[in-house]
Amino acid sequence: MSQRPDFEVFVAADGAFAAFEEAVLDAQTSITGGFRIFDMSTPLLSDTARAVGETWFDLLVHVLRRGVRMDLAVSDFDPVYATELHQQAWATVKQGAALVETAGVPATQVRVRALLHPATPGMAPWLAFLPASLRKKRARHAALSRDALAEAPGLSRNLPDLHPVTHHQKLAVIDDDTLYIGGLDLNERRFDTPDHDRPAAQTWSDVQVIVRNDPAVAEAKAHIETFDDVVRGNTPPPPVQRLRRTLSADRRFKLPFLSPRTLVSEIETLHRDAFTQARHLIYIETQFMRSQPMAEALAEAAQARPDLTLILILPALPEPAAFDADDDIGFETRYGMGLERDALRTLRDGFGDRATIASPVQPVLAARETRATLAGSPIIYVHNKVLVQDADRAFVGSANMNGRSLHWDTEAGLLVDSPARVGTLRSALFHHWWRADIARDWTDPAQMQPLWQAEIWRNDVRNPDTRRGFLVSHDARLHEAKGQSLPLATDDMV
Structure with missing residues (x-):
C-alpha cells in the first residue's frame, strides 16, 4: 500500500471518486460501506483504477478476486413516492449478485443489501395519505x-405503506x-470538477474527506455494521x-404520528454547541437551510455575542x-422553500x-435567464x-440544516x-470558492466576514x-x- 496522507479533503467528485477508487484498490481484507446510492456502473476516473477496467463493477471484481470481503448497505425507498430510487436500490442488489458470479467468489464473501428504514406512519396519517397513495400507485403501474x-x-403490495424516513449516509471503511x-453518493449525477465547467x-x-489511522475509522465501521439493527430496536447505538x-x-405508540422516534x-x-461556543465566526455550507430551530439558535447566539458573524453558502434554489x-415542482419542494424563506429571515x-448569505455561479454569461441563473450566470x-466553528472545530458529513437530517434520516459525519x-x-x-489562495485576513475568523461580503x-x-x-449574493425572491x-x-418532513 502506498503512503497517503492521514487527512484529505475533496470539494468535488473528480478528486473524491479517484481517491476512493485508489483506496479500494489498496484494500487487503475488507470494504464496508453505507450509501444512499451506489451505482456500480459509474465510470472509473483514476489511471490506476482504469488499468483494471472501465467501471466500479470492474474494479470490485478485481478486488474481490484477491479475497477482499465486501459488505455494502444502500438505502431502499418508498416504492410509490420514490419509485426510481427504489428501482436503483434493487438494481444495486442485482449488481452485487452479478459481482459474485463474475468474480467467481463464494456468495458469503459479498453482501449487498437494500435497507428500507422500518419507521412507518401511524394509522391516522396513513389513512389521510391513502387516497393519494393509491392514485400514485395506479399511475406508476400504468x-x-x-x-x-x-x-x-x-409496488406489488395491494395497500401501499408509507416510508417517509431514509438512510442518507455516505461512508465507507477500507x-x-x-x-x-x-x-x-456514487453515481454519474454526482460527478463534477472544482471548475464546475458544465451545464x-x-x-x-x-x-x-478521507481519514486514516484515526479512532473514527473503527467507530464508522461499527456504525455501518449495526445501524440497521439499531433503527429496528434490536441493539443500542455503539458509543x-x-x-x-x-x-x-x-414509534411504539404512533397512531397520530407521521414522524419516527429520534434515537x-x-x-x-x-x-448547537458550535453556535454557543463560537467567538467570531460560524461558517456553514449546506444544501438546505430549512430548520427554524437551528436558525433561531444561530440568531440567539448572534444577539448574545455582538462580535459573532455568519457566512452561509447554499444553492440558489433546490434542485427541482x-x-x-x-408543473414538476412538488409540494414538498415548495414547502421546503417556504421553510428556507422563514429560516433566512x-x-x-x-x-x-454580520451575516453573509451567498450562492455560487459560473463565471460566464447565461445564454438566457431561467430559474437556473443568478446574477446573469448559470448556477452551481x-x-x-x-x-x-472559528478555526477550532469542524464537521463534514451527510446532514443538511433541515429537520429531516437532524431528527429523522440516518446520517453520519x-x-x-x-x-x-x-x-x-x-x-x-476557501480556495475552492475564490478559485485562488487568499490573503491571511480573508481567512481570519475575526475579520473575514465583512471582507467576503x-x-x-x-x-x-x-x-x-x-x-x-464563484460567489454572489443569495437571492431569496424565488423562495x-x-x-x-x-x-x-x-x-x-423536508
Whole structure:
C-alpha cells in the first residue's frame, strides 16, 4: 500500500471518486460501506483504477478476486413516492449478485443489501395519505412496463405503506484503517470538477474527506455494521467519540404520528454547541437551510455575542425548483422553500449585516435567464454539508440544516478538531470558492466576514468573466414567490 496522507479533503467528485477508487484498490481484507446510492456502473476516473477496467463493477471484481470481503448497505425507498430510487436500490442488489458470479467468489464473501428504514406512519396519517397513495400507485403501474415493474418489488403490495424516513449516509471503511465520509453518493449525477465547467443542471459541489489511522475509522465501521439493527430496536447505538450520527426508529405508540422516534441527534447537538461556543465566526455550507430551530439558535447566539458573524453558502434554489418545469415542482419542494424563506429571515433579523448569505455561479454569461441563473450566470448546485466553528472545530458529513437530517434520516459525519486538520479543511473550502489562495485576513475568523461580503457585493455587479471566484449574493425572491406553508405538516418532513 502506498503512503497517503492521514487527512484529505475533496470539494468535488473528480478528486473524491479517484481517491476512493485508489483506496479500494489498496484494500487487503475488507470494504464496508453505507450509501444512499451506489451505482456500480459509474465510470472509473483514476489511471490506476482504469488499468483494471472501465467501471466500479470492474474494479470490485478485481478486488474481490484477491479475497477482499465486501459488505455494502444502500438505502431502499418508498416504492410509490420514490419509485426510481427504489428501482436503483434493487438494481444495486442485482449488481452485487452479478459481482459474485463474475468474480467467481463464494456468495458469503459479498453482501449487498437494500435497507428500507422500518419507521412507518401511524394509522391516522396513513389513512389521510391513502387516497393519494393509491392514485400514485395506479399511475406508476400504468406508466411502467412489465420489466420495469419487476425491478420495483415494493409496488406489488395491494395497500401501499408509507416510508417517509431514509438512510442518507455516505461512508465507507477500507481495511479497518481508512474512512471515506461526507456528502457524496456514487453515481454519474454526482460527478463534477472544482471548475464546475458544465451545464448548470450537471454541476454538483460537494465535500468528502478521507481519514486514516484515526479512532473514527473503527467507530464508522461499527456504525455501518449495526445501524440497521439499531433503527429496528434490536441493539443500542455503539458509543462514539469522533463520529456524529442521526438515528431514528419506529414509534411504539404512533397512531397520530407521521414522524419516527429520534434515537440519536449527535449532529444537531454538535451544531448547537458550535453556535454557543463560537467567538467570531460560524461558517456553514449546506444544501438546505430549512430548520427554524437551528436558525433561531444561530440568531440567539448572534444577539448574545455582538462580535459573532455568519457566512452561509447554499444553492440558489433546490434542485427541482432550479431545473424542473413548474408543473414538476412538488409540494414538498415548495414547502421546503417556504421553510428556507422563514429560516433566512430569522438569520437576517438576528445577525443584520454580520451575516453573509451567498450562492455560487459560473463565471460566464447565461445564454438566457431561467430559474437556473443568478446574477446573469448559470448556477452551481451546492450539495455540501460542512460546519466550521472559528478555526477550532469542524464537521463534514451527510446532514443538511433541515429537520429531516437532524431528527429523522440516518446520517453520519466526522468531528474534526485537530488544528492542522481544521486548517486543511478551511484552506480547501476557501480556495475552492475564490478559485485562488487568499490573503491571511480573508481567512481570519475575526475579520473575514465583512471582507467576503464586500467582495461578493462587487461580484454581484461585475461582468461574469471579471468576477473574483464563484460567489454572489443569495437571492431569496424565488423562495418568497414559490415557497408554500403547510400549517399541519411537521418541519422535519423536508
